[in-house]
Amino acid sequence: MSEQKLSQYQETVQSVKKIAEDLGYKESDYITLLSPERELTVSLPVTMDDGSVRVYHGYRIQDNSARGPYKGGVRYHPDVEIEEVRDLALLMSLKCSVADIPYGGAKGGITVDSRELSETELERLTRKYAEKIYPVIGPEIDIPAPDMNTNAKIMGWFRDEYSKIAGVQVPAIVTGKPVEVGGSLGRNEATGLGVKTVTHLFAQSQNFVPEETRIVVQGTGNVGLISAQLLAEEGYKIIAISNIAGAVLNLNGLDVSVMDLKNGDQKNYDLLIAQSGSQEIPMEEFLFTECDILIPAALQNQIHAENADKINTKLIVEAANAPVSAEGEAILVNKGVKLLPDILCNAGGVICSYFEWVQNLQYFSWTLEEVNQKLIAKMTSAFEEVLKVQAEQKGTYREAALRIAVDKLIQAAKFKGKF
Ligand code: GLU
Numbered sequence: 001m002s003e004q005k006l007s008q009y010q011e012t013v014q015s016v017k018k019i020a021e022d023l024g025y026k027e028s029d030y031i032t033l034l035s036p037e038r039e040l041t042v043s044l045p046v047t048m049d050d051g052s053v054r055v056y057h058g059y060r061i062q063d064n065s066a067r068g069p070y071k072g073g074v075r076y077h078p079d080v081e082i083e084e085v086r087d088l089a090l091l092m093s094l095k096c097s098v099a100d101i102p103y104g105g106a107k108g109g110i111t112v113d114s115r116e117l118s119e120t121e122l123e124r125l126t127r128k129y130a131e132k133i134y135p136v137i138g139p140e141i142d143i144p145a146p147d148m149n150t151n152a153k154i155m156g157w158f159r160d161e162y163s164k165i166a167g168v169q170v171p172a173i174v175t176g177k178p179v180e181v182g183g184s185l186g187r188n189e190a191t192g193l194g195v196k197t198v199t200h201l202f203a204q205s206q207n208f209v210p211e212e213t214r215i216v217v218q219g220t221g222n223v224g225l226i227s228a229q230l231l232a233e234e235g236y237k238i239i240a241i242s243n244i245a246g247a248v249l250n251l252n253g254l255d256v257s258v259m260d261l262k263n264g265d266q267k268n269y270d271l272l273i274a275q276s277g278s279q280e281i282p283m284e285e286f287l288f289t290e291c292d293i294l295i296p297a298a299l300q301n302q303i304h305a306e307n308a309d310k311i312n313t314k315l316i317v318e319a320a321n322a323p324v325s326a327e328g329e330a331i332l333v334n335k336g337v338k339l340l341p342d343i344l345c346n347a348g349g350v351i352c353s354y355f356e357w358v359q360n361l362q363y364f365s366w367t368l369e370e371v372n373q374k375l376i377a378k379m380t381s382a383f384e385e386v387l388k389v390q391a392e393q394k395g396t397y398r399e400a401a402l403r404i405a406v407d408k409l410i411q412a413a414k415f416k417g418k419f
Pocket of ligand 1: 071073074095143144145146147148175176320346347349350351353388
C-alpha cells in the first residue's frame with residue numbers, strides 16, 4: 001500500500017506530539033493539543049454589484065484556549081481550505097505561547113480571490129462573515145485580526161458589524177483596526193519590526209556584520225516590505241527581492257526605501273528594477289540566490305523536499321507562516337543551514353495585537369514609542385529563550401521553540417484541570 005502523504009496540519013500535529021513525548025508527558029497530558037477545540041464552516045451569500053448573488057465559503061477554527069481567549073487572523077485567498085486553516089490555527093496557539101502572551105490560538109479564512117471584488121463587494125463579504133461567526137467570537141472569547149489579503153480597513157468593517165449586532169461598541173472584538181476606530185499605533189509595522197528584531201539578533205549571534213551581510217527577501221506585502229526596509233536602515237544589504245510582478249537582483253544592494261505598501265506589487269517592482277545595477281532574474285531561481293540570510297515572507301511551503309538542496313544561504317528567518325516544509329527543513333539542517341521558525345519570527349503582529357486589545361479594554365492609548373519598545377522587549381526575550389533552549393538541547397531552533405510552546409500549553413491545561 002502506498003504511504004499517504006501527511007497534510008501540513010498533520011505534520012505540525014506530529015511534531016507537537018513528538019515534542020510532548022520528549023518533554024516526558026503522558027498522552028493524557030497532551031491529547032487535547034492534537035485536535036482543534038471547535039471548527040465552524042459558514043456559507044456567505046453576497047449580493048454582487050451587478051445584482052447577482054454569489055456564495056463564498058468561510059471558516060473559523062478555534063484550536064486551543066488553555067492559555068487564554070482564541071486569537072488569530074483571517075485570510076482571504078482562493079486556496080483557503082479547512083485543513084490549511086487548522087494548521088494556521090495550531091501555529092497561532094504555539095506562537096502565542098512562545099511569545100508569552102495570554103491567548104490561545106485560532107484562524108479564519110474565506111476562499112476568495114479578493115482582487116476580483118469591488119470595494120463594496122469586499123465590505124459586504126466581510127460583514128456577512130462577521131455576522132456568521134458572531135455566535136462563536138467575542139472580546140473575551142475569540143479575537144480575529146488581519147492576515148494575508150486582509151487589512152485595517154477590513155478590520156474596521158468587522159468591528160462595525162459586530163458592534164451593530166451586539167448593540168454596543170466593542171472595539172476589542174478585533175485587532176489590526178485603523179487607529180481612528182481603536183487600532184494601535186505601530187500595528188501595521190509590527191510583524192516587520194518583529195522580523196527585523198530577531199533577524200538582527202540572530203545575525204549578531206553568528207557574528208555577522210550588517211554591512212557585509214547579504215539578505216534576500218521573498219514577498220513585498222506588509223511583512224516582507226517593512227522587514228526589508230528596517231533591515232536596510234540597520235545597514236544590511238538587501239540584494240534580491242521578489243513579488244508577484246517579478247524577481248530582482250542587485251549585488252550592490254537595493255534601495256528599498258523607495259518601496260511603499262500603497263504602491264502595490266508592480267510599482268514597487270518597477271522602482272527596484274529601475275535602479276542602477278539591478279537585473280531581473282527568473283522567478284524559479286530566485287530562492288536559490290547566494291546570500292547570508294534568506295527571509296521567505298510570502299506564502300507557505302515555498303521551500304520543500306524538491307528544492308531545499310539548491311538553497312544557498314546560511315540562515316533562514318521564517319517571516320511567513322510555514323514557508324519551509326518539514327522535509328525541506330531536514331535537508332537544510334543537514335547542509336548546515338540554521339533556521340529560525342515562524343512561530344517566533346512573525347510573532348510581532350500578534351504581540352502588537354495583544355497590546356491593541358489591552359489598550360481597547362482600558363479605553364486608553366499608548367504612544368508609538370511605548371508600543372515599539374514593549375514589542376522589541378517581548379521579541380527579544382522570546383528569541384533569547386529559544387536560543388537558550390536550543391543551546392541546551394542541541395536540536396533545531398524550531399524544536400526549541402516548540403518545546404517552550406508545548407510545555408506552556410500543557411502546563412496551562414493541567415492547572416485548569418481536566419473535568
Ligand atoms: N495574522 C497574524 C499572524 O499570523 C496576526 C494575528 C493576530 O494579530 O491575531 O500571526
